[in-house]
Amino acid sequence: MQAKFRAKLESGQFRWLNEQLYTKSSEDAVKLFADTPKLFDVYHKGFELQVEKWPLNPVNVIIKRLKKLPEKSSIGDFGCGNALIARTLSPKWIVHSFDLAETNEFVTVANSASVPLQDQVLDVAVFCLSLMGIDFHRFIEEARRVLKPNGLLIVAEVKSRFGNEAGSSEESMLGGIKEFKRSLGNIGFKLEQEDTSNTMFVMFQFRKIELTDKKQSNQQSAVLKACIYKRR
Ligand code: SAH
Numbered sequence: 001m002q003a004k005f006r007a008k009l010e011s012g013q014f015r016w017l018n019e020q021l022y023t024k025s026s027e028d029a030v031k032l033f034a035d036t037p038k039l040f041d042v043y044h045k046g047f048e049l050q051v052e053k054w055p056l057n058p059v060n061v062i063i064k065r066l067k068k069l070p071e072k073s074s075i076g077d078f079g080c081g082n083a084l085i086a087r088t089l090s091p092k093w094i095v096h097s098f099d100l101a102e103t104n105e106f107v108t109v110a111n112s113a114s115v116p117l118q119d120q121v122l123d124v125a126v127f128c129l130s131l132m133g134i135d136f137h138r139f140i141e142e143a144r145r146v147l148k149p150n151g152l153l154i155v156a157e158v159k160s161r162f163g164n165e166a167g168s169s170e171e172s173m174l175g176g177i178k179e180f181k182r183s184l185g186n187i188g189f190k191l192e193q194e195d196t197s198n199t200m201f202v203m204f205q206f207r208k209i210e211l212t213d214k215k216q217s218n219q220q221s222a223v224l225k226a227c228i229y230k231r232r
Pocket residue numbers: 021026029047059078079080081082084098099100101110111112113127128129130131132133
């Protein structure tokens with residue numbers, strides 16, 4: 001009985017935290033975990049329970065893809081969670097893992113909007129379910145700063161985040177995806193691959209390209225809905 005009650009409480013806390021992370025700025029998220037570090041464990045436990053239920057975890061799809069890169073390629077994992085990418089690929093590949101709290105020695109604590117890397121050092125930047133915070137367009141701009149010319153940006157996001165308020169019809173989702181791709185195009189990322197075949201998430205691969213002046217003056221931020229996980 002007590003275990004059941006605790007599980008319910010933790011599930012409620014997870015959903016509350018999830019909502020905070022999706023509806024506030026990244027600075028607020030930094031502050032939240034800095035003030036109460038214990039919350040990070042609650043978040044991650046809840047997150048892992050959610051993803052476990054999915055037929056496929058996108059981070060494993062990404063790892064498979066990264067393994068095809070030349071050894072010693074430099075990879076940035078923004079919002080790395082438990083840093084599975086680094087734990088799987090290091091030291092054959094060079095992985096920099098960033099998140100708001102440190103769950104193991106692979107993680108560097110940093111806001112994705114401002115990571116401790118020099119300009120143009122990464123071959124690949126990864127965001128796996130981690131475009132959280134209302135200012136996530138700053139994360140993508142930061143990834144662009146640290147990517148080498150022609151570097152790759154891999155994004156996996158929950159499908160429902162691309163739907164409109166009316167629901168999650170295929171049509172509204174595709175509209176949301178189109179907007180997302182357009183706004184990344186405006187900040188200098190060219191879409192190379194897109195996979196919408198999975199039931200839970202969408203996966204994109206973009207390439208960093210030079211920005212023409214015209215596009216630069218036409219910048220617009222991407223919009224994504226908060227991802228609401230159902231009650232368990
Ligand atoms: N990429 C991991 C974890 C996804 S959960 C995986 O696929 O398993 C989303 C992660 O993004 C969480 O760990 C959360 O703490 C992190 N995150 C959210 N906002 C962030 C920010 N501003 N900077 C760094 N990490 C952030």
